[in-house]
Amino acid sequence: MDSKEFKEAAISSIEEITNYYETIPTRRVVSSVSPGYLRTLLPQSAPQDPEPWSSIQSDIESKIMPGITHWQHPNFMAFFPASSSYPGMLGEMWSAALNGAAFNWICSPAVTELETIVLDWLAKSLGLPERYLSTGKTGGGGVIHGTASEAIVTVLVAARDKYLRESTAHLEGGGKEEEREDEMMRKRSRLVALASGATHSSAKKAALIAGVRFHPIPVGAETGWALTGRAVGDAIEELRARGLEPFFLAATMGTTDTCAVDDFGGICSAVRELAPGRAGEDGRAGMWVHVDAAYAGVSLMLPEVREMAPLEALLAGEKDEGCPVLSINTNMHKWGLVNFDCSTLWVMNRTHLTDYLTVMPAYLRNQYSDSGLVTDYRDWQIPLGRRFRSLKLWFVLRTYGIKGLQEHFRKGIRLGELFASLVTEEGGKGRDLFEIVTGPAFALTVFRVKGKDREERNRRTKEVYERVNAGGEIYITSTVLGGDFAIRVVASTPFVEEEHVRNAFAILVRTAEEVAKEEGGSG
Amino acid sequence: MDSKEFKEAAISSIEEITNYYETIPTRRVVSSVSPGYLRTLLPQSAPQDPEPWSSIQSDIESKIMPGITHWQHPNFMAFFPASSSYPGMLGEMWSAALNGAAFNWICSPAVTELETIVLDWLAKSLGLPERYLSTGKTGGGGVIHGTASEAIVTVLVAARDKYLRESTAHLEGGGKEEEREDEMMRKRSRLVALASGATHSSAKKAALIAGVRFHPIPVGAETGWALTGRAVGDAIEELRARGLEPFFLAATMGTTDTCAVDDFGGICSAVRELAPGRAGEDGRAGMWVHVDAAYAGVSLMLPEVREMAPLEALLAGEKDEGCPVLSINTNMHKWGLVNFDCSTLWVMNRTHLTDYLTVMPAYLRNQYSDSGLVTDYRDWQIPLGRRFRSLKLWFVLRTYGIKGLQEHFRKGIRLGELFASLVTEEGGKGRDLFEIVTGPAFALTVFRVKGKDREERNRRTKEVYERVNAGGEIYITSTVLGGDFAIRVVASTPFVEEEHVRNAFAILVRTAEEVAKEEGGSG
Structure with missing residues (x-):
């Protein structure tokens, strides 16, 4: 396909895509095909010879569309939305055009820098405290992940290793490295990640991936399905009494079942009191609180939402030094009109990720990374390569x-x-x-x-x-x-x-x- | 932005994108900006009022392009390529248009079914044995991940939990569940993931995420930087002698440093002999061999590549029952002309993933998933939601x-x-x-x-x-x-x-x- 053929194919696709968007309401919102429908419509193998775009494009309407559940349909009221927008599509188009695997800053400085900047923009527009900005004094900043699931597994893994390192810091040096290693292994089997019973299933999956225990704290109608500080305090004490070590808590703004908002003020107080952020001789370190605001978080753009009591506590009620909310995540690809995927994650201190997720082989070394002056987002995430996702957000x-x-x-x-x-x-x-x-x-x-x-x-x-x-x-x-x-x-x-x-x-x-x-x- | 404005913006973008592709050779291949260049060019905050597309598009050339390293430049000979193509871009365009978060089959059956089918197409074109096809008798199949890093962490986590479950199977039932739990925790701290010293750093990062030990087996010039069966056998025995339990090995077709090809025949023999795929009273289970063919694997499309000795052993030399190669991965987004991201992973038996990665909350249940007749790819990966990536591959x-x-x-x-x-x-x-x-x-x-x-x-x-x-x-x-x-x-x-x-x-x-x-x- 040469440039001329591409232009024709792309223009024809744009025509069809706008036509699709204008006629979505005339379609059945959920696909009604039966399992296996597509296999009967397609060949057994890839073609040996090239096919023209016209045959491919006509297959989209005849073979693919019947199997589409239309998430942009005005009658789609299921799950949470995955909202699409025209500027979001233009972002995907440009991201594909500027294709690369921008794992390091030098692999395309614009990919890294635009992401840092627009995540600052977004954080400001959501009223997040300065500690989550890349320009703040705590050394925070934002990163785009694919999904909230990836965000939570990333912070949970960093939290696990941060806890293990900090809670064994008293064994550092003095020839005690072997003893420390043993102690870390012993602790590892006792670590517990906490969340409420209403927390999204991605928290449980993250604990499964990280290989740690998961403890859902029951919530009920009496608290509007929200997690309270008291319930968190009780859970921490109960788990410790059983010889376990709570190291991580996922609190939620907008649970999947009911959009409940956890009591951030109470939770932070409980965590500060029982698990303050310091490593001690007692073999305990502070807990990492992660806020999962995947769906509802984007509405913090509204002052009237920011004024809701539990959110006020999240946004302003904490001194930087004592705040246990080390990370916050919201998905612009749900309610936020940015095409999937765009899960924005902020941390209060970027070394909380980079200290635990950095692996540096010789073939990735370069003068810019070595200088320490640039951000290499590969150390803020699981994958190495990354797409230019900040374009669509911008x-x-x-x-x-x-x-x-x-x-x-x-x-x-x-x-x-x-x-x-x-x-x-x-x-x-x-x-x-x-x-x-x-x-x-x-x-x-x-x-x-x-x-x-x-x-x-x-x-x-x-x-x-x-x-x-x-x-x-x-x-x-x-x-x-x-x-x-x-x-x-x-x-x-x-x-x-x-x-x-x-x-x-x-x-x-x-x-x-x-x-x-x-x-x-x-x- | 309405449909008319989108059409204009999209057509103008396509014009500029084809122009970009035609003039890439006239640009400097690597960006020469200094760290922080973009912050001086952009406002401090997002605009309050809408901006027209024309101002956004003109910023692409003036502000973004200087910070782009041109991966499609004919003088880009670094890393491995991240190749782009016009049909790949059309795939991204359509994927964005059909935006959704297709985590379950019913969320858009076409997203799941096209992926299964084109991964069968691709597997056949690469000459992969039938055991990796969705239609094969071992119950295999393929899935698209974002990157090889995500593929390897996914299989490594499944391998870890499969090993733990199988190696403690003798403690199943009979009221021994607590004993089994303790045994699993004890074993967890002894698990070792193996790879060669030339394996991509994603293997080490995957072990870090899964919380298991990582043992790189040294390779040198004398074997052309390839891992041999003997080295694997020696490593397994040495680790066991130290009380550790090797459960996973990443073997490579096309290492990052030198594109070495590991000795698959020898490695499989060594693993079959020392770590056969059965759980025994001895408290050991079989090892999971994962083949990382991220860059070079796509060239298996050439018969002359398939005839290379170590590859012949990989492709044909194993009976289904005894083959320890439980997963293979290659990135169509490197050499394969599919725009980033498209990392294709095949498993010999899909329950090797779904048995260990499935988390099913009430709000995701539906009659199709419950029927067991459909594939829910969320159980083959870390994230929940997924993009329609098979379109671009198709x-x-x-x-x-x-x-x-x-x-x-x-x-x-x-x-x-x-x-x-x-x-x-x-x-x-x-x-x-x-x-x-x-x-x-x-x-x-x-x-x-x-x-x-x-x-x-x-x-x-x-x-x-x-x-x-x-x-x-x-x-x-x-x-x-x-x-x-x-x-x-x-x-x-x-x-x-x-x-x-x-x-x-x-x-x-x-x-x-x-x-x-x-x-x-x-x-």
Whole structure:
């Protein structure tokens, strides 16, 4: 494919892509293909000879599109959104054009420097304290990871090795290296990563990868499914009494089930008191608190969100020296209009990563890295190579401006409130079908179908949930909270408007009425 | 940005991107900016109000381009290539358009199914045995990871937990669970991952992440820097004698320093004999051999490469049941014309990953995953979400055809041979400046400047290397082999032609002559 053929192919693709975006609402939101559908449509092997672009492009509509679940569909209200935008796509286009494996600064200084700068921009726009900026006095800074899962495994591994090194610091030198090694190995088997039972599954997977124990602290309806400082304190003491060593805690702003916000103020106090950030003769070091704000964190761009009590504590209530929140992560690729993947992670001190993740073979050495004056992001992450992902973030921030993004986040919150109000008010219309379980919070409402007891509620909620998804007009997901089945509706995809929220609610009402009627009950 | 504005921005970007590709040779291959250059050119914060695309696009040329090291430049002969192609770019464009976080099959069945199919296509075209195909009887299959680093940490973690579970299987049931847990913790501290000293640094980093010991087996010039079966056998026995438990070995096709190919036949025999794949009362389980063919593996598309002795052993010499090579990885984003990132990993049995990497919270459950009939690639990798990366691989395979890719790989090998022949023959022209250290192998030649002793050789080689890179006409990298400084020249980027290889050699000769003259020696 030469430049001329590429131009034609690209222009034709852009035509088709804009056409796709304009007609998304006419498509079925969830794919209805059966497992294995594609194998029957494609050859057994790659072609020996080149094929023209026209045959490839026509296969996209005929063979690929039927197998696509349309995440940008205004009726996609499942999971959390993976929002797309035109400037985000332009970012991917340019990133592909400037293709390279920019693992070191010199491999393309712009890749590293733009990332550092736009992560400072983003941190400022979210109101993060100065300690997470690359220019702050604690030596912090941001990095783009692929996903929140990669971010959490990276910080958890660094936290593990930081804890092991610091908690055995009293054995450093004086010929005690072997004793220290043994002590580290002994400790390793006793390390525990903490999180709440509502923390995203990536925390458990990160502990699995790092080879440490994982302890989910139960949370319940009484705290709005949020983790409290007291629960954290109790867990630390209980684990220590069992001879274990808590070294890491993932706290969440916006849990996956319910968008709960953990009590950061209380958690930080508990950790500061029980696990202060100093290594002592007692063989304990400080704990690393990581804040997983994967979905909801981007809405910190709104002053009214920053003023929520637990968030105020996160953003301002800590002195740099004593703050145990060593890392914060949010995904601009969820609600933030940056095409997947763009998971932004900030650390309070970059040596917390680089001291534990740096491996330097001869073939990667260069005068710039040796000088210590540049950032080599490979030491902030698991992979070596990296894409030029900051371009799409830069394009989105500039194309929308902070005001445009704020407007987008406010729309999601407003539509979430609308949906929740429909659920609440619907009892007034002579139909008392639903009840709110949690929310609205960050555009997420969790609710269930009413019933005379838990068994009936769960059966009906599940039935409604399954029928609605089988119908294919809207796509929603479910969860289980303390044994109760519940439906999650998220109203923060880019193209969702009031009409779609009302329509989704009407479908839910219709389906719940059907189910109630069939069951012969009043619902 | 609406559809109309996007079309204009995209068409204008495509115009500029093709223009960039056509004028790459006129640019300086390595960026010459100083650390921190970009911060002085950009505002301190993100804009509050939207900016038009025209201001963003003009910043690309004026602010970003100076900080780009041009990996597609025909004079880029450093590291290994990160090759770009027009169909690869179209793949990124479509992947961004069909944006989603396809962690489960139902999240977009096409994302999963196309990946499975094109990885079967690719495996067949590389001549991989049927056991790595999704359709083979061992239940294998392929997956696209971001990088070889992510692939190796994923298989190493699975190997660790597989070994721990299998080697304690005799303690399963009968109320011995606590004893088993203790035994696993005890074993964990004794596990060792093996590799050769020439294995890519990602193996060491993977061991660090997984929290296990790493043992590099020394290799030297006498085996062409390749790992032998005998060295592996000796290492296993020596480690066991020290009370340690080798559970994983990374063998390499095409090491980073020299493109050495390990002795797969000998390694497999040694592992089969000393660490057969069965769990026994002796508390040992089989070892997992992973083949890292990150750079060179794609050239298995050439029959003449497959016929090389150690590769024949890898591809055909093993019965499925006894083969310890449980995983193979190669990066189509290096030599393979698929834009970064596209690291293809195959396993002989997919349960070797899914049994150890699956975490299933309520909010990810769905009828398709529960049915067991579909692949959920999230259980084959660290991240949860994933991009539609198989599109770009599909587009490249179809646009070039296997024949077109074979031609591309043959060109690289031929140009590598040309460069090495220039180094070798150059003595005949009255200048006896250089000597080959290794190669040519897979387009890589490693050589050094001659000198009367090691000290002089190293000093002159380093001086030539640094001056050439400072000159900025070509970009090369160096390595250190057994204490000897050496220069690596790779001739496999997409746009490199004979004239660029001859030109690079002329620059090296000129620089070496200068250095020799200044030193007053004969060179």
